Amino acid sequence: MLVKVKDFEKFLDNCKTQMPRGIDAVIVPDKSLEDREFKYFVNIPDAKNIILNSYRTVEPIRMLFYLPRAQVFPYEKKNIKRLLVGVKGCDLRSLRLLDKALINDDFIDPDYKFWRDNTYIISTDCQELGESCHCTVLNGTPWAKHNFDINMTRVDDDFVLEVGSEKGQEILELLKEYMTITEAPVRIRELKDKKRLEMEAKVREQNKEFTIQNYKDLRKYASEKWKKESKDCVGCGACTNSCCSCYCIIVNDETREGEKFIKVRSTDSCQINGYARVAGGDSPRPHMYQRFRNRYLCKFDYMPSQFELMGCEGCGRCIDACPAEIDIRKVVRSLAEG
Amino acid sequence: MCEKNAFRTISATVTKLVEESPLIRTLRVEPEEEFVFHTGQFAELSVPNIGEGPFTPSSGQFDRDILEFTIMKAGFVTEHIHQLKVGDRIGLRGPFGTKYPIDEWYGKDVLILGGGVGLAPTRSLFLSLVHQIDKYKSITFLTGARTPGDMIYKDQVKEWNKIDKVNIISAVDKVPEGQEWDCEVCLITKLLDKVTIDPQESPAVVCGPPVMMKFGTIELLNHGFQESNIYLSMEKKMYCGHGQCRHCVMGKYYACKDGAVFTYDKIKNEENIWE
Numbered sequence: 001m002l003v004k005v006k007d008f009e010k011f012l013d014n015c016k017t018q019m020p021r022g023i024d025a026v027i028v029p030d031k032s033l034e035d036r037e038f039k040y041f042v043n044i045p046d047a048k049n050i051i052l053n054s055y056r057t058v059e060p061i062r063m064l065f066y067l068p069r070a071q072v073f074p075y076e077k078k079n080i081k082r083l084l085v086g087v088k089g090c091d092l093r094s095l096r097l098l099d100k101a102l103i104n105d106d107f108i109d110p111d112y113k114f115w116r117d118n119t120y121i122i123s124t125d126c127q128e129l130g131e132s133c134h135c136t137v138l139n140g141t142p143w144a145k146h147n148f149d150i151n152m153t154r155v156d157d158d159f160v161l162e163v164g165s166e167k168g169q170e171i172l173e174l175l176k177e178y179m180t181i182t183e184a185p186v187r188i189r190e191l192k193d194k195k196r197l198e199m200e201a202k203v204r205e206q207n208k209e210f211t212i213q214n215y216k217d218l219r220k221y222a223s224e225k226w227k228k229e230s231k232d233c234v235g236c237g238a239c240t241n242s243c244c245s246c247y248c249i250i251v252n253d254e255t256r257e258g259e260k261f262i263k264v265r266s267t268d269s270c271q272i273n274g275y276a277r278v279a280g281g282d283s284p285r286p287h288m289y290q291r292f293r294n295r296y297l298c299k300f301d302y303m304p305s306q307f308e309l310m311g312c313e314g315c316g317r318c319i320d321a322c323p324a325e326i327d328i329r330k331v332v333r334s335l336a337e338g
Numbered sequence: 339m340c341e342k343n344a345f346r347t348i349s350a351t352v353t354k355l356v357e358e359s360p361l362i363r364t365l366r367v368e369p370e371e372e373f374v375f376h377t378g379q380f381a382e383l384s385v386p387n388i389g390e391g392p393f394t395p396s397s398g399q400f401d402r403d404i405l406e407f408t409i410m411k412a413g414f415v416t417e418h419i420h421q422l423k424v425g426d427r428i429g430l431r432g433p434f435g436t437k438y439p440i441d442e443w444y445g446k447d448v449l450i451l452g453g454g455v456g457l458a459p460t461r462s463l464f465l466s467l468v469h470q471i472d473k474y475k476s477i478t479f480l481t482g483a484r485t486p487g488d489m490i491y492k493d494q495v496k497e498w499n500k501i502d503k504v505n506i507i508s509a510v511d512k513v514p515e516g517q518e519w520d521c522e523v524c525l526i527t528k529l530l531d532k533v534t535i536d537p538q539e540s541p542a543v544v545c546g547p548p549v550m551m552k553f554g555t556i557e558l559l560n561h562g563f564q565e566s567n568i569y570l571s572m573e574k575k576m577y578c579g580h581g582q583c584r585h586c587v588m589g590k591y592y593a594c595k596d597g598a599v600f601t602y603d604k605i606k607n608e609e610n611i612w613e
Contacts, residue, residue: 073343073345073346075345101582102582106580106581107581110343110345247584249578249582249583250583250585251345251390251577251578253384253388253390253429255429256387257386257387260349261347261429263347268583270584275575276574276575276585276586278573279391279573284610285613301589302587305589306590
């Protein structure tokens with residue numbers, strides 16, 4: 001299917017003053033600071049410069065589903081339906097792991113499930129490359145294959161539309177009220193595939209020195225190696241906080257006197273000393289290099305054995321966020337090369 | 339799919355307090371609704387507006403009208419637990435984790451090693467076994483503490499030792515001046531030399547500080563106990579209790595939902611189990 005870019009942009013423009021039928025919030029990637037590279041998800045009335053076809057935003061969409069702070073007991077469902085536009089493949093791949101971790105036979109996080117159930121996702125292909133983007137190293141692609149309701153690929157003045165779920169069908173019906181949707185000619189569909197492969201080749205070219213083999217079996221490296229790799233790390237936790245796969249939390253009790261118990265969860269980071277501290281003050285990982293190593297092993301050893309998925313999608317946010325300029329790709333390569 | 343909210347917290351009232359040692363106290367609590375657990379499982383206890391932490395009941399699983407926790411003052415939340423008075427309320431969440439498979443041990447000699455505040459979960463196990471003592475061949479309970487003053491349940495141990503088929507041996511590492519002690523003075527692992535049960539078939543349970551867990555396991559193996567018969571109660575930071583927060587991850591396992599009771603053969607190759 002095909003829709004004119006200007007028609008879709010007009011739809012988004014309309015959303016700024018009037019929400020579409022059945023939708024309470026539209027959230028888009030926005031680059032309001034013209035001179036900066038940074039894009040953030042914002043509520044559409046606040047958007048000044050919506051960027052749909054570039055690479056990922058600064059914050060992972062995890063933060064929109066698994067809020068940095070949420071009351072989980074007692075849990076009251078809200079009455080909100082959201083539409084997220086411009087979500088990227090890396091973020092949607094990370095939702096596979098979060099879905100397994102947070103909605104399973106043993107346990108359901110009520111707030112995560114609520115936002116998963118009540119959010120429509122329109123994804124858009126990456127047609128620009130970020131310096132730290134390396135999805136291809138982790139067997140990903142710069143377009144979405146999973147977890148989108150509708151995907152849009154820009155080809156010249158059109159978007160090629162693909163419906164990915166039943167919810168996508170609902171959104172398609174909604175979009176039809178605002179714009180003309182036609183069949184995509186073969187020529188344009190071929191152009192779409194070509195654009196994708198070109199973009200994928202660019203990501204591969206940027207990351208040609210890195211291979212997924214290096215990410216496997218990190219346990220075998222001696223602590224001396226980890227000490228060397230982590231020597232610049234200050235343990236700030238920016239890497240885990242910006243990660244699209246990390247989901248560690250702490251549980252706080254915020255009960256007020258004489259009232260029912262209230263439980264609130266908040267984001268935590270394994271890089272912070274005290275994270276795994278047990279009664280009496282002992283920590284299993286008192287040294288920075290141990291906590292540094294834990295993050296790598298969690299992503300490339302523990303999570304694969306627990307979920308059959310790696311805890312990294314190659315979004316590169318941790319690389320951008322690190323004040324010590326530590327690059328996850330270079331660390332695993334350096335470990336492997338000795 | 340699981341429909342129950344794992345964060346659901348019920349209220350419980352403190353009905354009795356026993357000071358077991360300068361740092362350890364036992365709380366008896368009365369929950370607002372029945373709280374059923376299997377021995378070995380733990381609960382998240384919360385002090386309103388302070389925080390919560392994982393604690394294993396020290397009462398037996400069959401004593402349905404009694405729910406007790408024995409808790410050492412060791413950090414922020416436990417500091418506040420030690421300030422609680424009779425009539426105060428706490429929050430109760432759970433139970434979580436695996437249980438000691440006490441029904442698989444019928445007809446066997448059961449060995450338990452409990453050290454320091456690690457005696458609390460083993461008290462629960464011991465009381466649960468004693469409740470159906472005719473189903474077991476014998477129960478040997480080795481209890482240890484740093485000094486006589488740190489030894490908890492002293493009076494109860496004397497009573498328990500009178501039970502038929504029960505053999506309790508206690509040891510302290512040292513006896514400081516001014517303290518009295520009429521049992522053994524040695525490391526708890528040394529007491530294994532006094533144990534006469536057949537190691538091939540017998541289950542052995544270890545609960546205590548990490549160093550005791552480590553050397554207890556090594557000594558049990560030296561004495562001929564089987565890796566698959568050694569039950570370890572792993573102490574990790576089990577923040578959430580249900581495999582979400584990741585603080586207690588041990589390689590591919592979560593201490594909270596795959597444990598906290600593990601057999602040694604299951605975890606021996608995992609990361610840093612003794613830390």
